[in-house]
Amino acid sequence: MAKNTLSSRFRKVDIDEFDENKFVDDHDEAADQQGPDAVEVDNLIRQYPLIAQTVVLRVLTSFRSSDIEPAVKSLDKNGVDLLMKYIYKGFERPVENSSAILLQWHEKAFAIGGLGSIVRVMTARKTV
Amino acid sequence: MSLYSFGLEPLSCHAWSKDRTQIAISPNSNEVHIYQKKEKEWIKIHELTEHSGRITGIDWAPESNRIVTCASDRNAYVWTLKDGVWKPTLVLVRINRAATCVKWSPLENKFALGSGAKLISVCYFEKENDWWLSKHIKKPINSTVLSLDWHPNNMLLAAGSADLNCRIFSAYIKDIEDRPGPTPWGSKMPFGELLLEYKECGGWVHSVCFSPSGDALAWVSHNSAISVADATKGKEVTQLTTGHLPLLSILYVSETEIVAAGHDCCPYQFSYKGPGCLEFVKKVDIPKQSSKGNMSAMQHFRNLDKKAITEEEDTDLGSLHQNSITQLCILEGLKAKVVKFSSVALDGAMVVWDFKH
Numbered sequence: 391m392a393k394n395t396l397s398s399r400f401r402k403v404d405i406d407e408f409d410e411n412k413f414v415d416d417h418d419e420a421a422d423q424q425g426p427d428a429v430e431v432d433n434l435i436r437q438y439p440l441i442a443q444t445v446v447l448r449v450l451t452s453f454r455s456s457d458i459e460p461a462v463k464s465l466d467k468n469g470v471d472l473l474m475k476y477i478y479k480g481f482e483r484p485v486e487n488s489s490a491i492l493l494q495w496h497e498k499a500f501a502i503g504g505l506g507s508i509v510r511v512m513t514a515r516k517t518v
Numbered sequence: 519m520s521l522y523s524f525g526l527e528p529l530s531c532h533a534w535s536k537d538r539t540q541i542a543i544s545p546n547s548n549e550v551h552i553y554q555k556k557e558k559e560w561i562k563i564h565e566l567t568e569h570s571g572r573i574t575g576i577d578w579a580p581e582s583n584r585i586v587t588c589a590s591d592r593n594a595y596v597w598t599l600k601d602g603v604w605k606p607t608l609v610l611v612r613i614n615r616a617a618t619c620v621k622w623s624p625l626e627n628k629f630a631l632g633s634g635a636k637l638i639s640v641c642y643f644e645k646e647n648d649w650w651l652s653k654h655i656k657k658p659i660n661s662t663v664l665s666l667d668w669h670p671n672n673m674l675l676a677a678g679s680a681d682l683n684c685r686i687f688s689a690y691i692k693d694i695e696d697r698p699g700p701t702p703w704g705s706k707m708p709f710g711e712l713l714l715e716y717k718e719c720g721g722w723v724h725s726v727c728f729s730p731s732g733d734a735l736a737w738v739s740h741n742s743a744i745s746v747a748d749a750t751k752g753k754e755v756t757q758l759t760t761g762h763l764p765l766l767s768i769l770y771v772s773e774t775e776i777v778a779a780g781h782d783c784c785p786y787q788f789s790y791k792g793p794g795c796l797e798f799v800k801k802v803d804i805p806k807q808s809s810k811g812n813m814s815a816m817q818h819f820r821n822l823d824k825k826a827i828t829e830e831e832d833t834d835l836g837s838l839h840q841n842s843i844t845q846l847c848i849l850e851g852l853k854a855k856v857v858k859f860s861s862v863a864l865d866g867a868m869v870v871w872d873f874k875h
Contacts, residue, residue, distance in 0.1 A: 467759060471759070502761075503761055504760070504761020504762065505742070505761060505762060505763050506741075506742035506743075506759060506760045506761040506762055506763070507761065509740070509741060509742045509763065509764055510720070510741045510742060510743075510759065513720060513721040513740050513741040514720070514741070515682075515718070
């Protein structure tokens with residue numbers, strides 16, 4: 391069999407991402423497809439803390455339960471700490487069903503970050 | 519390892535005599551009790567009762583056999599043994615808030631006292647007037663000094679504070695000693711000179727410890743992290759955040775190995791090999807043997823009958839200590855190769871741990 395010498399990277403591109411009709415959407419819809427972590431999204435919108443909180447909350451609540459664990463696993467140590475901060479901020483301002491999902495996030499993040507990540511939420515000077 | 523319980527009261531602090539047959543502890547009160555080892559038991563032989571406030575620090579100088587104690591009554595006393603009785607001498611520390619910690623310098627010619635007055639009082643004995651004098655280090659401390667440690671050169675002093683900073687000061691007192699030589703931390707060292715200031719440690723800095731050579735400084739802060747500053751690498755700081763509860767006490771057991779303990783009730787070992795290489799090694803504790811599997815049917819029904827429970831409920835923690843460890847101390851071995859160390863905790867027990875290098 392001849393070796394495939396042509397590049398097959400094109401197979402990894404998700405063409406739907408580049409569909410023009412989709413471009414108008416806001417962050418949470420994109421989140422549904424890619425499942426971005428909280429760190430990426432909040433980095434982009436760090437200048438607007440209250441808006442950041444709302445957006446992150448929407449991203450977190452839009453996740454499916456089965457996607458939560460792999461998402462948390464993909465974060466590094468600092469990412470897990472940051473996620474914990476957003477989870478607790480989300481608890482402070484509950485929105486409809488948000489607390490239930492947040493509790494699931496909390497369980498998975500706690501499994502990775504441990505009590506230390508919660509302590510760091512309490513002691514951190516820079517709040518999110 | 520072995521555990522000895524000194525009662526139900528939490529142990530605030532402890533210090534060992536030179537030959538380790540005597541231990542001075544404070545059971546969360548204004549008294550210091552000195553116990554003598556007799557085979558496996560500890561017998562109380564002295565009670566030091568000069569303080570009127572809760573004792574916050576005890577240090578026992580091995581060579582000169584003097585004990586210094588400090589308390590929340592804003593006083594410090596130096597105790598000397600005369601005819602089998604410990605006699606106190608008041609030290610004029612001149613602080614208007616509680617003292618929080620006290621440490622003899624390596625050569626025992628002075629001691630440092632941290633306080634809630636946002637200052638460190640370095641005290642030395644003046645022979646002419648036969649009293650203890652003090653000099654204050656104030657700037658730039660902004661809150662209570664929580665912990666102190668001396669550099670092996672008897673000049674530098676590390677201080678951890680509640681203003682979230684960890685600092686190293688010079689405590690060189692020209693009246694009683696010669697000028698110190700240069701160290702990797704700096705060469706100009708007038709009294710009170712700031713040689714290291716690490717801001718934003720992430721939480722209150724509960725405990726600081728110099729490495730045996732003095733080239734590195736490790737500390738633990740309330741954000742459940744352990745950090746090391748390395749003088750030989752441009753004072754670079756490496757921080758490791760842990761998933762445990764905050765640590766309260768830290769101890770170097772060799773040039774690279776560190777032991778720290780705190781609210782998780784058991785000591786953890788960490789290793790520092792260079793900037794960026796600070797890692798958790800293991801838990802220094804024997805896991806409690808679970809006896810659940812060995813319960814007989816008779817025991818089962820007895821429990822059901824007496825306590826209406828279907829299984830043996832173990833409310834003990836899986837560690838030797840049952841409450842937060844407040845202080846670690848070297849027991850045996852040189853600073854560079856500690857063989858045994860002791861810990862005291864809020865459960866009133868003192869545990870001796872073996873360390874294998």
